[in-house]
Amino acid sequence: MILSDSRPDPAQDVGHGEPRPEDLGGIAYLRGLSRRGFITGSALVASGVSAAFALLPGSAQAASGYQRPCGNVRISSSWQDHRNRTPPSAEPGTDYAVGTGTPVVAAASGMIRYVKTDTSGATGRVVGMAHDDGNYTRHLHLSRIVVSSGQRVSRGQTIAYSGSSANGSDSGVGPHVHTSLWLNTGAPTNFGATVDFESHVGDVANPNPPDQEVDEVFIANVRGNWYLVVPQGTNKPRAVVLGGDSNAAASGIPVLNFSWDPSINALRAAVDGIG
DSSP states (O other): OOOOOOOOOTTSOOSTTOOOHHHHHHHHHHHHOOSEEEOOHHHHHHHTOHHHHTTSOHHHHTOSOBOOBTBSOOEEEOHHHHHHSSSOOSSOOEEEOOOTTOEEEOSSSEEEEEEEOSOOTTTOEEEEEEETTSOEEEEEEEEEEOOOTTOEEOTTOEEEEEBBOBTTBTBSSOSBEEEEEESSOSSOSOTTOOBOGGGGBOOSSOSSOOOOEEETOEEEEETTEEEEEEOOTTSOOEEEEEESOOOGGGTOSOEEEEOSHHHHHHHHHHSBOOO
């Protein structure tokens, strides 16, 4: 649902320079950020804000629950376990204990960016995927890969099969799938900078939930200039410039329209980054 901040004609006499009642509601909205917005890949593509999405905080980045690569199976080594090793894992991730030949599916829709088909190194065969939400996953130790670099895949689509590949052999490690997750990158270069994939998946009862709501996100239309307003810790929310051409009305993200000066001033006072 699109939320629109309708305004009377600015030329009308509102009396004594007092804020319009509608503007008071708008100020409360901006300062309290009490409304909710949908952050989904499809919504962002529709609104044209995918480039700005990389600036969202990590808590909003993986708003939709990711799908586990092999379903709800036992975890043999957690992301934190990898970090606690001596020395720590060079690529902390989650190890899912499955037998060789188990289908490995895409956690979310996106583009295959990396395919390694040989068994060399500690990773063995690898698939790397840039997701529509701006994040990146890798799956290691595969026995077979059924996608190619540059291929677009959908959430839940089989992209590979689990295995034990590593160190130049198809049995270099025990059979499992190692899954790594990076936020805010389409091509990771720091392989130690992963986050816990399990913190971003659907719950056990519903491993494939629909898109979930994230607090405190909306789009501001300031006289035809569009801004994505996102949370920023305990400070003011941050406004990210989207430019003058946005299809936000089709996105499902709440929109607040600012068309007269007191309302625009309220927006400037409530957020960082509105020029």
